[in-house]
Amino acid sequence: MENLENIEHTYLIDSAPGAKVLINGKEYLYFGGTSYYELHKNEDVINSAINALKKYGINSSSSRNSYGTTQLLLQVEKEAAEFFNCDDAVYLSSGFLTDLAAVQAFINKNMFDVVFIDGVSHYSNEYAAKLSGKPIYKFSHLDDADLEEKIFQNLKPDQRPLVITDGIFPVFGKIAPIHNYSSIIEKYNGILWVDDAHALGILGPNGRGTYEHYGLTSERFYFGGTFSKAFGGFGGIIPGNKKFIGEIKNNQIQNGSTPPPSSAAAASLTGLKLVKSKPEMKFKLWENAKRLKTGLKNLGVDVEDTNVPIAAWTMNSKSEMQKLQNELMKKNIVIQYIQYIGAGEKGALRIVVFSSHTSGQIDNLIYELKKII
Numbered sequence: 001m002e003n004l005e006n007i008e009h010t011y012l013i014d015s016a017p018g019a020k021v022l023i024n025g026k027e028y029l030y031f032g033g034t035s036y037y038e039l040h041k042n043e044d045v046i047n048s049a050i051n052a053l054k055k056y057g058i059n060s061s062s063s064r065n066s067y068g069t070t071q072l073l074l075q076v077e078k079e080a081a082e083f084f085n086c087d088d089a090v091y092l093s094s095g096f097l098t099d100l101a102a103v104q105a106f107i108n109k110n111m112f113d114v115v116f117i118d119g120v121s122h123y124s125n126e127y128a129a130k131l132s133g134k135p136i137y138k139f140s141h142l143d144d145a146d147l148e149e150k151i152f153q154n155l156k157p158d159q160r161p162l163v164i165t166d167g168i169f170p171v172f173g174k175i176a177p178i179h180n181y182s183s184i185i186e187k188y189n190g191i192l193w194v195d196d197a198h199a200l201g202i203l204g205p206n207g208r209g210t211y212e213h214y215g216l217t218s219e220r221f222y223f224g225g226t227f228s229k230a231f232g233g234f235g236g237i238i239p240g241n242k243k244f245i246g247e248i249k250n251n252q253i254q255n256g257s258t259p260p261p262s263s264a265a266a267a268s269l270t271g272l273k274l275v276k277s278k279p280e281m282k283f284k285l286w287e288n289a290k291r292l293k294t295g296l297k298n299l300g301v302d303v304e305d306t307n308v309p310i311a312a313w314t315m316n317s318k319s320e321m322q323k324l325q326n327e328l329m330k331k332n333i334v335i336q337y338i339q340y341i342g343a344g345e346k347g348a349l350r351i352v353v354f355s356s357h358t359s360g361q362i363d364n365l366i367y368e369l370k371k372i373i
Helices: 043-056 071-083 096-108 123-131 144-154 178-187 210-214 242-249 262-277 279-298 318-330 359-372
Strands: 020-023 026-030 088-092 114-118 136-139 161-166 191-195 221-226 236-240 310-313 336-338 348-352
Touching (some): 043 262, 071 088, 071 236, 088 096, 088 242, 096 123, 096 191, 096 221, 096 236, 096 242, 114 123, 114 144, 123 161, 136 144, 161 178, 178 191, 178 210, 178 221, 236 242, 279 310, 279 359, 318 336, 318 348
Parallel strands (some): 114 136, 114 161, 161 191, 191 221
Antiparallel strands (some): 088 236, 221 236, 310 348, 336 348
16 A cells, blocks of 8 residues: 555645635635535534544444434434425435436436436536436537537437536536526426535525525426535435435435445534524625625626635636646635636636635735736
């Protein structure tokens, strides 16, 4: 096994994520990561995780269809169903698995024949589509006209489409126009799956995600996400109707894996309750997102005018973006230079704001950016 000292790490985070972090032992103002409400360091969240470890051990060490179900796991699912106003919910070992589990359930219930997926959808969506064994067609990013054209060209009269997309795309923070997809879904007798990892707890009056953001409801709509971002926990969550969730609870992905660790389950449960009981955190996050984006627009940076706490842009070259990132680090400010799906060949500069950032911290970032740009 390779020694740790032989693996090169440019940046090592030495603290919990938050408005300020320690990186390589030095304190920075932090605009990276996705701990939107700083719940990963919240005292109540951490104490609940510690207490769960003491009571349940690391985890139940058995699959859910055997002796692996604890009262804690059931509480997570019950609380999630109530939060998202659904019949039921299923808690999985990771957010990555939600897409795979959902598509597997669609297959088992024979709900679609052809997949149509956004061209820059998350890796987990891509894997789920490929593992379905069905024909796959990519439509242009966020383009409902191209989606309908692809369906019209490739769907046979007796076939049903499954449309797959992210809710919020992680690099530029753009929201999928699923309000435009919905009429297409109805027209072609299809279903829509939304990976809402970045939207859960963030979008909508109650933080229920992209569907609530657009005010949409339909039996054709399905979604899932993660506790590892807004909620300060870990693991995947899929809320939905009883038949759909029951299928996932009995399929291979749920029963072929060990449940999430007890500490992660307790942290997720507590984080979920905090987001539900403290809507002021969400309003503060929206306010901070607006302040950040207004400041960037004043610098001539083109960013999305939404409540999404993500802002990103590209420059002429990778080296130019890395230089800007490094100049900010000299001022003890961290933003991301990111090379990720949807960022393009050059990558992108990405800023993520938290509800815990102060106005002064955001203004300081904009001030230092202005001097560099």
